[in-house]
Amino acid sequence: MDKRYLLIIIIIFICAINLYLITNFSDVVGSASVDIGNYTISLPKGFSLYEDGNDQILISNPNSHMRIRIYSTLAPDDTYSNQTREINSSSKYTLLSNGTVNINGNNIQCFFFQIVEDHNNCSVFYYTKNNHNFKIFMSGFNYDLQRNESVELAESIVDTTRINYKK
Incomplete structure (x- = not known):
């Protein structure tokens, strides 16, 4: 040889x-990547793009019926403190839990609540990456059984959020 x-x-x-x-x-x-504003996010496993907008996307998992809406442009009054104040003061919602989660050095403010009328559980995560504010809104999950899964999904989204230099 x-x-x-x-x-x-x-x-x-x-x-x-x-x-x-x-x-x-x-x-x-x-994994599929989706553009949202000037950023790119990799979709979590099992999720597919349901709606695509310039500053927000909606992804869903047909097996678990969980939906996640990600916002890249927030209104000035769309903050964690304003949202939790609104949830606490309204009889339409029941606050299940709130707090801060640290994901790879990023402090993510989150709260879980239930819509009283239809018993739909929702969660909201606020995070900042590259000096830009994002919001993740999840719905359609069981709080008792899937709370940790929803935090892991948010962690996956936060970890894969990156600037799209092509735009």
């Missing part, structure tokens, strides 16, 4: 290892 064949086999082996590492550790390869 010639030394050139051995070199070719080694190169193919190194390339295969690199492809394996790229597909397992990249947040873009293997």
Whole structure:
């Protein structure tokens, strides 16, 4: 066997290892990315794009019936404190829990509430990435069984939010 064949086999082996590492550790390869404003977000596993707007998107999971709306442009009065004040003062809603979650150095303010009329559980997450404010609104989940799952989904969205330099 010639030394050139051995070199070719080694190169193919190194390339295969690199492809394996790229597909397992990249947040873009293997998942769909969606543009929202000047940012790109990778969709969590099992979710698909339902509605696409310039400053907001709606993604849904047909298996769990969970819906997530992500806003990239917020009104000046659309803040965590204003929203929790509105939930607490209205008889239409019941506040289930609220607080702050730290995800990879990002402090995310969140609260969970229930719409009294139809017993629909919802959660809202506010976070800032690259000096830009975002809001995640989730609905259609069981608070007792899927609370941790909703926090993990928010974590996935926050981790994969990045500036789209192509825009």
